[in-house]
Amino acid sequence: MTILVIVEHDKGTIVPATLNTITAANILAEPIEALVAGDDIKQVADAALQIASISKVLIADSGEYAHNLAENLAPLIHQIAPNYTHVFAPATTFGKNIMPRAAALLDVMQISDIIEVISQDTFKRPIYAGNALATVQSSDPIKLITVRSTAFDAAEASGGSATFESLSGTGSSQLSEFESSELSGSERPELTSAGIVISGGRGMQDSANFAMLENVADKLGAAVGASRAAVDAGFAPNDYQVGQTGKVVAPELYMAVGISGAIQHLAGMKDSKVIVAINKDEEAPIFQVADYGLVADLFVAVPELDSKLS
């Protein structure tokens, strides 16, 4: 039994969710190899070689892997997967895009977004926005799995001494091309791995008011998130959305400001260690999951919080 983990990277660095994925894979206590695919990826490959629990790194350094296009990456995974019993990838937009395509090429049913590894064929995953947890057993010869990063700690990124092997490219499908990207880029910690997250909802009223949350975030070293309503209204960029169909976070502290607490939002944050809610409506459902609830007008409370933290 050997396990393959697909490394997600932004060319220069390994995306943190990869390390959580490795921890999930490691529960099976079998050798783990990692695949790093991309164009001009020496730096990432070197970093992957350092990861403590990786025994071997497969490096596919070729132009067709430059922009993580699923049509080019899935055939590569399809080609090497038969050497493994399990293929793990993070349940990020990267993993969600490529893994099902590879699963179809292999004719296996992917196991999405697992939160627990029970045995080599049995896993737990949330369904219905996390309102139910399903334990599923796979009969496929190769298990293709995406991992919810917040459910597992990050693996040790250093101390390893993996060997490596270079793979030749599988060629371009010619089906799709990267055109451009518009990344939010921020000095603040990354939302899904931040220790503190402060999120704003429709109650924020406009994008300028998000600056109030950013001030508090900067004092606490926190990431900023948002509800769907806030993103839809243009108060915050799309990649801030926390929830069933956005990002899942589980920080030490989650502060929900002007967010009502719809089940789709709760799905993305209810595993946070401590939850704070600031809402002027004392009946708001968010208070049912909040450890500390403050019934107040956010336009008074947030500036006050800001000054108290100074």
Add this chain to the structure above:
Amino acid sequence: MKILVPVKRVIDYNIKVRVKQDQSGVELNNVKMAMNPFDEIAVEQALRIKEAGDADEVVLVSIGPTQSQETIRTGLAMGADRGIYIEAPHETEPLSIAKLLARVAEQGKPGLIICGKQAIDDDSNQTGQMMSAFLGWSQATFASAISLTADNAIVTREIDGGLETIKVKMPAVITVDLRLNEPRYASLPNIMKAKKKPIDTLAVEELGVDITARLSVLKVEEPAVREAGIKVSSVGELVEKLQEEAKVI
């Protein structure tokens, strides 16, 4: 060009689901069902493409128990032209659904398939990508903007770091995200008209697809409930609790 839109019947997103006592699944009896919200967005997009003159027919397909035909009707009332219904158990997995949908596409030869990024019941987020692989087509997932040229679709995708734009060859499978559009409501005249629109029925056997499940559900349970917290009366008290009691700041 014909556009195919797969639509799934799911528990209405406003309903809080209940796990069955025997842990075999969630309660589906006497629960309000609706079209998967992402699929409404997919139908809306297909209709807009047709209205812009870039498509001449919008065909809906739903796989599931008999009542899935009501979901097709809902989409026909929004303005789609006709439906295809395939009877199968509610639990049919994305892998099998994708195979069935790919067969339907091979027979009907649409120029574009638009589907939801995720069904809000199984939260799998797989079917579109799998269908695209079976067809050997291009894929553009999590779309928040789509523009079509003669041979390509230019699609803006919602990704973890922000937005990305790709150009995919047609025919393509596009899976839609929340911000692509706001689905229309069906007007009364259109609801009446929809009653006369045709829905063809196909059998799984006719399509030659083996839908045996690869995953068996051993157990479905409720997640742990969070213990109720407290209300604080001031910002000062909040900060003190976070510092002294929770020790998180």
